[in-house]
Amino acid sequence: MKTCKLALIGFGNVGQGFAQILRDQQETISALGLNCLIVAVSDLHKGSIYQPQGFSPADLLQAVKEGSSLENLPAQARGWSAEETIRQSGADVLVELSYTDLQTGEPATGHVRLALQEGMHVITTNKGPVALHYPALQALAQQKGLKLGIEGTVMSGTPSMQLGGELLAGAGVFKIQGILNGTTNYILSQMETGAPYAEALAGAQQKGYAEADPTGDVEGYDAAGKVVILANVLMGASLTLSQIQREGITRLTPADIQSAQAAGERWKLIASLEKTPAGEILASVRPTRLPQAHPLASVGGATNAITFSTALLGDVTLIGPGAGRLATGYAILSDLLAIYRA
């Protein structure tokens, strides 16, 4: 049994989902040889606590549920900043879950860099540091002999990054296509039942799939961030967000949807990456009409999917959830298991 001490920066939905998994799946995790201890949590709003023998995940969740500050829990230290938590918690793994900023990548990138410098493995589900600074962060991790787990940045806990980066590493991936944004896929699925765009969007907002300002999803920025991650992590590229050709779904009309359906086809917001024979990487996010037989065509609702085109296996497709508290929490566990398996 290996014990791993974890420090969590941020304790929102994903952190709570992960704590819920540690609370409810302890038997499964022990059977896999891992004993996870949350020794520190630092959240800007919920408080910051440190306890070297670890907190009970149930206690952490109960405090949040009651709207009580985490700092009311028994703890050896309170009120540490994120930086103090990283430097002083003695954790083996930093779990970086602060808010996503796709413009600057901060403060998450600073946390990731500091943790690696301090000799900790890092797991993050935060697209900011990975979309903006992956090559440098991965080089630092490698230099320090540490792991940087990023499974949750694409398709939440559906193991797309480990599939593409490890299991298909020798298969010669030359093209990747995906439905990487569940919100837009849900909206398009609703439009296929006859709903106009505005009504489908309102439905997505009501279900919690879309935010009040849906721009990030419907204009393709979220998917574009994921394309950058796939390109830089799996294809060794150094793309930036501005290099992705990006078009959202807001200009699709009910007539577009119907005419595709009449032809036995479906509109999907497809994120696409292709390595040309010259080694150039072409990357885009755009609405695409797919024939019904395409493996991504039948992926409906908020589900995500990714197709890796490979030299040795042809096409390999993975379909699974792209969001959700437990699904994203699982990404953290999955990265932890990979770190301690190796």
Add this chain to the structure above:
Amino acid sequence: MKTCKLALIGFGNVGQGFAQILRDQQETISALGLNCLIVAVSDLHKGSIYQPQGFSPADLLQAVKEGSSLENLPAQARGWSAEETIRQSGADVLVELSYTDLQTGEPATGHVRLALQEGMHVITTNKGPVALHYPALQALAQQKGLKLGIEGTVMSGTPSMQLGGELLAGAGVFKIQGILNGTTNYILSQMETGAPYAEALAGAQQKGYAEADPTGDVEGYDAAGKVVILANVLMGASLTLSQIQREGITRLTPADIQSAQAAGERWKLIASLEKTPAGEILASVRPTRLPQAHPLASVGGATNAITFSTALLGDVTLIGPGAGRLATGYAILSDLLAIYRA
């Protein structure tokens, strides 16, 4: 760079596919940190050779292409039996590719057991030893601190076993459903275009998907063998072939196919495994009508697919090739990379 010395027992389609990958993808494999040397090949028909510094994969393939015995190649020793090859080749990994026998599992099981006893890792794409003796062989491997790679026994090189056994290990898999036999899926796809069963079967035989005696495929024995493997490897069961409820596709009529299509559904030969709350494993292979929205419904032709139902992620589906020389050869490379990654 790690060097791994390989001994191949059997040099048919899969072994040649693997040699082709070593010949053509050397750059990719080196970049992954592995230097593979085939130090011995032992094939009942093509000859048996040993050379401690390794054979050129191109030379091995050229000899087979010319119909020349492998024993005409420069070698330090010739004519060794499989047992002598295992005992005397000094290989790090045995690649067991002899013929499949789902009744006795021999001679492959004996080769696997001997190699583990001699301290070699083992990779096999042979369903026999895995369907019949996995728990004992895995226990032996574990006791010796060795790895038993079996990716190629289900869905060829599509990494279904590593997905289910490693990446989803903590997700709480409680149900598995799959299209695990490409021949029958091809026949069913053809029947959907109006071909009667006999004509679709003849087409599959012409394309090399079905054998002259198609019983193993069309009566569901091949899929049942894979169900046993999934149950015993991924769910810790100890099932035998006779415990699988098995029904093939031979009784499906064009009228059955049409009536499903009229209802927006499709017939698929579904291999299914489910863990009951009491811990019992229910296992079957049978033709099943799936609604079009089911992730396995749109999997057409000779393609395979598997859906893992999990507690933390819901359904995760993997779609990819289930056969083919290069695809199955890739399973061996994929297992090798996993052995040397760990």
